Amino acid sequence: MQTANSQVNCSSASDIIGALQNILAHSQQISDFKTPHSRANHIPNTNYPAIELKGECISNIVAERQQQLDTVLLDISGLATVMGNIENLHKQLVEQKNKIIQSMTFYKGLVSSLWRLPTEILSQIFHLCLPEDKYLSPASKQAPMLLTTICRPWREVAMGTPSLWCRLHVEPTGRDWEKAVAFYHSWLKRARGYPLSLAFKCWNSPEHLSLLQPYVKQISSLAIRVYHRSGISENLLNDLPRLPALQELVVQARQAPNFSPMTSISTSRLPSTMRSLDVSDLPVFDITRLSWFNSVWVHLTNVKISTSHPGALLYLLRLCPNLSSLTVRTSSFYKAQILEPLTHANIQSLSIVNHSRNIGCLTGLFNALSLPNLRVFELCYGASNLWSRKVLKAFLARSRCSLESLIFSGQLTVTEVQQAEYIALIPSLNIVVDYSSQHFS
Structure with a gap:
């Protein structure tokens, strides 16, 4: 007798349907458990296992029920396997559906004038997508990061437009700082030598200096918020590398009323390119x-x-x-x-x-x-x-x-x-x- 176990490895829709049909056929074959001697099930005396009723031995009926039970157990096991295959097949079909929709969208887009725009014009459009903030937060759901996830052509244009990556807001990340530094470097390298505008939400560690070092010749705008209450020395700013292209410097110390970082910054570190200085938040x-x-x-x-x-x-x-x-x-x-x-x-x-x-x-x-x-x-x-x-x-x-x-x-x-x-x-x-x-x- 063929059982659902023969269909354990089924993966296609036809195999799954065949396995289900086999299981259904088996269940119909053994759905009637009545015999002419079913009333014997109520006989209270069980001391005689070999009683024969009208030529049929009860032991033969028990053996038949055992065979039926084994078949049902096999079908249950096979059905569990089939159900797992159905779930896997459903996932595959959903993935195929998404790929088909994505492919349709791509080919429909080929007839759109948007795909025929020159790279220079598309880059300008991307600029209009940028937030109006002076310094950009590297969030995945806003430009420019969002533009790299739409499609491959857009990603190539976005990654190849240095001016999209010239502004960055650096935030403290605690234990994940090393991972964050790698991300920040990948962002800033895309600027390819363009002038950079950087803001540090919390300037409280020498590690921040290491992030600046590779770009000292590019940084034109630098904003620093110092948290002195955390025990960081104000001399940290004195270690600021020379920034020969710096045009704008902003220093804030709102949580440190007695903090005077400008007393420790050597004038040699403020170049003649400086045009804007904001120290209104300081003493x-x-x-x-x-x-x-x-x-x-x-x-x-x-x-x-x-x-x-x-x-x-x-x-x-x-x-x-x-x-x-x-x-x-x-x-x-x-x-x-x-x-x-x-x-x-x-x-x-x-x-x-x-x-x-x-x-x-x-x-x-x-x-x-x-x-x-x-x-x-x-x-x-x-x-x-x-x-x-x-x-x-x-x-x-x-x-x-x-x-x-x-x-x-x-x-x-x-x-x-x-x-x-x-x-x-x-x-x-x-x-x-x-x-x-x-x-x-």
Whole structure:
């Protein structure tokens, strides 16, 4: 008698169907277990195993049932095997379905104009897919990583476009740092010598320096957030390699209020290519600290800094003759004082961010300052302040600038009457009152 065991190795749909048909046939053949002597099953006396009823021996019936049981057990084993084969076959069919759909999609795509686009145009489209963030997170579900998973042609174009890989946000990964370094290197190597913009979310280990080393001649922008509370020495920044192509440096230390990393960075490590410096998150600068960077200030066009000394601010402007944009953060200015007049011809954007009610020094500062090329002026306060309209109007009149935007943000209140006074001085002036400013977040 053929059993399902003969079909144990079946893998095709026809083999599986054949095995199932055999099992079904067997079950039908032995589905009736009644005999003319079934009532003998109820005989209570079992002391006579060889009782014969109408010429048929019970022992023969038992032997037949044993054979039937063996057959059923074999069928059950075979059915289990067939069910496993069905599951495997289902997986194979699903995989085949996906491959067929993928192949259909590919060949349908061949008639699409998208596939006939030159590589240069496709590269530009890929650029438009990049997040607007200054530094890109290496996430698999966003460009440029996502572009490498769509299809082989797109992967080749994405991998072959160096400018897609020039920005990177490096995050700490703990025990997986070595694996992460390998990934970061593979990312940065795709830039093929293009200028790099790198950001380190947590600069707290000499290992980060090793990541920079192969690309020191490419790094044009570097942002570092230092966590001093973890016990990392601020001298770590002094080990920063020379970056001859560096144009922008950002240093943050929000969790280390007494951290002064700029005191340990040698000026020789800040090249003449520097154009932008953002240390507004660091402790306030005074004139002494400003003097440490005389060789750097002269080249800067954009500065963000914290200071509570009005004289230091004017001194900074003297050190930066090419400065076009300045943001000053302060929590407490000194009292008003008479300062030596200063005219800076290149400042186009000025932002004063004050966190306290004390604005006495602003009076002395703006009485001494003239900015004839100023285009955007922002005053932002974290607390309600009594701002002297007379001082501001005198500053604008003295500067004779073609101011385009005057922005009041934070908690500074400006009435419509006051706005009209400023517009009377500069008719084309656009005044913005923004109470949702994020300067104080």
